Amino acid sequence: EEAEETRRRKVIFDCCKQLQQQWSLEANADGGDLEKKDGSNENGGTIVTTTMLTETLVPCMKELIRRQEERREALEQGQEQEKQPHQDDDEDEYLEALLECLAGFLGTVDTSVNPDEIKEQKNLFVTSGAFEMTMHVLRQFLEDYTTSNGSHSHALKATEKYVQEQDESLSHDDKEPPIIEDSQCTTNSKIPPLVLTVLAHLTWTASDALKNDRVLPVLRLVHECMQTFLSDPTVQGFGCWIMHNLSNPLLQELVAAGSVPIIVSSMKCHPSDPLVQEHGNSALYNLLPLILSSGDNRTDIDRVMFQEVSRLIPSLPGVVLRGMENNATNLSVQQYGLLVLNRICQKDQNTYEVFVSEGGLTILLNNLKMTTTKTFDSKGG
Numbered sequence: 001e002e003a004e005e006t007r008r009r010k011v012i013f014d015c016c017k018q019l020q021q022q023w024s025l026e027a028n029a030d031g032g033d034l035e036k037k038d039g040s041n042e043n044g045g046t047i048v049t050t051t052m053l054t055e056t057l058v059p060c061m062k063e064l065i066r067r068q069e070e071r072r073e074a075l076e077q078g079q080e081q082e083k084q085p086h087q088d089d090d091e092d093e094y095l096e097a098l099l100e101c102l103a104g105f106l107g108t109v110d111t112s113v114n115p116d117e118i119k120e121q122k123n124l125f126v127t128s129g130a131f132e133m134t135m136h137v138l139r140q141f142l143e144d145y146t147t148s149n150g151s152h153s154h155a156l157k158a159t160e161k162y163v164q165e166q167d168e169s170l171s172h173d174d175k176e177p178p179i180i181e182d183s184q185c186t187t188n189s190k191i192p193p194l195v196l197t198v199l200a201h202l203t204w205t206a207s208d209a210l211k212n213d214r215v216l217p218v219l220r221l222v223h224e225c226m227q228t229f230l231s232d233p234t235v236q237g238f239g240c241w242i243m244h245n246l247s248n249p250l251l252q253e254l255v256a257a258g259s260v261p262i263i264v265s266s267m268k269c270h271p272s273d274p275l276v277q278e279h280g281n282s283a284l285y286n287l288l289p290l291i292l293s294s295g296d297n298r299t300d301i302d303r304v305m306f307q308e309v310s311r312l313i314p315s316l317p318g319v320v321l322r323g324m325e326n327n328a329t330n331l332s333v334q335q336y337g338l339l340v341l342n343r344i345c346q347k348d349q350n351t352y353e354v355f356v357s358e359g360g361l362t363i364l365l366n367n368l369k370m371t372t373t374k375t376f377d378s379k380g381g
Contacts, residue, residue: 237275
């Protein structure tokens with residue numbers, strides 16, 4: 001059994017290395033973007049196959065979780081356990097490699113693949129137990145992090161302080177947000193961003209049933225992860241991408257769950273990150289019709305939550321424009337930013353005054369100039 005585990009570990013680490021090499025090549029060719037992690041190699045072949053998922057990744061993750069649970073239970077009972085091979089130093093690295101491979105499985109991008117095959121691939125990820133175990137990893141990581149770094153409420157206070165600093169920097173027209181120093185909003189672990197990467201790829205072009213039945217029940221974990229690690233741009237970028245993916249058709253569920261303040265906080269704190277700005281804007285574009293609509297469509301939204309969301313609307317133009325200004329050559333950020341601003345202005349004519357005062361006309365002229373001279377970057381255009 002130990003020999004088989006060693007063999008499987010080697011397969012997983014080799015696969016992870018292939019994926020990282022491929023993603024590095026794609027990032028270099030795409031201006032440094034690592035948003036959509038394609039799981040295909042340079043010859044078009046699939047690096048992480050369905051057979052590898054069911055026969056290697058799922059059994060290995062199940063065994064790793066089992067050992068972790070046994071060790072945690074033994075520690076709670078004050079018992080010491082004999083160390084197992086690979087138990088300590090490389091366990092986090094092993095888990096990270098497993099998550100990288102799961103992201104590679106879901107990130108396989110082939111335009112020639114039938115949509116039904118993509119649907120089957122995502123369903124297999126769920127039915128095999130990979131989805132449930134991935135979310136277990138995030139849930140346990142957040143619990144352990146909270147235990148070792150203080151209460152969750154303390155982490156939220158640190159988050160609120162950070163957002164307040166961003167609000168102050170906005171009011172002073174600073175180009176860059178202040179650097180956060182509170183360790184409660186940072187993590188050196190790759191596990192939270194990797195789990196959100198997996199979830200973002202799972203929800204991208206997923207069926208409404210999968211979003212509603214499987215992902216919506218764990219939305220709270222995504223929120224907690226984004227709130228806890230607010231200063232991590234990768235966590236925020238993939239978190240916003242998940243919100244965008246879920247916002248159609250679950251716009252009412254997301255507003256009711258409190259997703260809007262989290263998206264806005266992320267955009268405030270990462271004005272220069274194109275992934276945060278693009279998907280934050282695209283999620284807001286889908287959610288705004290409900291937020292700005294009449295009370296008849298808000299029956300399932302808590303009054304207090306709706307009031308909190310409504311208070312954010314006046315500040316949105318400044319947040320969106322700041323992101324557009326900091327990503328001036330990214331066409332996707334500019335497009336979705338303009339769509340959000342247009343949607344707000346259509347509802348409230350007074351927003352035009354805010355738009356102008358925040359430098360909106362300058363950004364519009366810049367968009368026209370770059371469109372006519374084709375100076376948008378390769379990622380956006």
